[in-house]
């Protein structure tokens with residue numbers, strides 16, 4: 001049993017809960033209101049800026065040159081997407097504060113890169129790729145014609161072949177890491193994968209609630 005097959009099974013309930021979120025349902029059927037989408041986009045731009053730094057750290061920690069290239073390319077893509085989102089959806093960036101959930105998620109991922117295990121950090125960044133591919137594919141199947149869909153460009157980005165190739169590479173790296181790891185490290189990989197998956201659920205839920213700080 002590979003790590004990715006095992007961890008996908010173990011996190012099935014979280015994955016199903018994501019499909020049932022009102023934000024994700026609204027994204028799929030186009031009924032999501034613009035205010036919530038704009039909130040999500042602004043938080044996502046902040047998320048991507050931090051996530052890119054986590055990927056760049058993984059590039060530095062990898063011992064395989066192919067891994068280094070992959071994480072560095074992904075970091076570059078995340079910054080490019082951040083700039084695009086920022087330009088297209090956020091008018092006044094200085095006015096946007098990282099939400100508690102956004103800060104918690106990126107801080108968690110950054111913390112994984114300082115705990116001495118490249119394998120565990122790799123497992124932590126994997127839900128970002130895999131869940132977005134899976135959600136993108138599910139929404140594509142139900143969305144119909146993307147050219148007339150309110151959120152067609154978003155769905156198209158993540159239900160894309162080039163993106164699918166990068167998800168496959170991230171999964172292959174995680175499986176290779178798990179193969180060479182002791183049982184205790186593999187368990188920590190599962191925890192990192194499940195925790196980041198929960199943060200993906202929370203990130204969409206926070207956008208639905210337009211989460212703010214209590215004071």
Ligand SMILES: Cc1ncc(C[n+]2csc(CCO)c2C)c(N)n1
Pocket residue numbers: 044047048051074075077078081127128129130132200203
């Ligand atoms: C909260 C949140 N989670 C995942 C993604 C998707 N994503 C962001 S960077 C990256 C890989 C490198 O481009 C992927 C797949 C997102 N946008 N926002």
